[in-house]
Amino acid sequence: MRTKLIAGNWKMNNDLNESKVLIAKLAKSLKDLELNCEVVICPPYTSLSESATAIVGTKIKLGAQNLHQEESGAYTGEVSAKMLLSTGCEYVIIGHSERRTIFKENDELINKKIDRALKNNLKPIFCVGELLEERENNITEKVIESQVLGGLNGFSENELADLIIAYEPVWAIGTGKTATPEQAEDVHKFIRDLLEKRFSKEFAEKLLILYGGSVKPENSKELLSQKNIDGALVGGACLKAESFVGIIQSA
């Protein structure tokens, strides 16, 4: 049985004070709920340390939105895995489509970032997803296959024990357009089968595959009830405690 995971990607939102207010509201709403899932928030770097303090004694865990692929050094403006770990992070999002498109991250770089995260005991939330044009050209599976295999190139299944994959169709991110539960389930099943071929059935069966792209309380229940959808990576709807908690409750 895979335990579901609901992660909130705050993106470039919430200063320190806003972060504390949001966490306090979340913690209050989650306090008396019986949760059947893990809850992770991924605030911006500047709020990580304070967020780690604010979640003590709550059911919330902490993740970051990115990291640098090198261990340390002359990389002005960058943040290392070790620094994230020292703030209290357990998870890190890697290869988000906004990093791929705006910041030109490719599979090779993402592969190095996954390696760096794992070497520092951070759990990577490795994102893949096709563009609208790619879906319309019927090459979704080809794109996903090359992103998954490229990102995981050179790893053994033992090294990837802490890996989480997030399928986020780019056309569904921040657009209000969600993949239908069937569309999402098809790709999740494809990813699981691919991992079974690349690694083993046991590995593929254990791995969490999250869905992301305009997830909200109105559509989360149906998405999360699909056989191969093990949770959600939420953007816009995680910035309000009520909607994030609504999604958590549907898990």
Ligand code: 13P
């Ligand atoms: P939205 O939920 O705003 O579509 O964003 C999804 C996302 O990019 C999460 O990483």
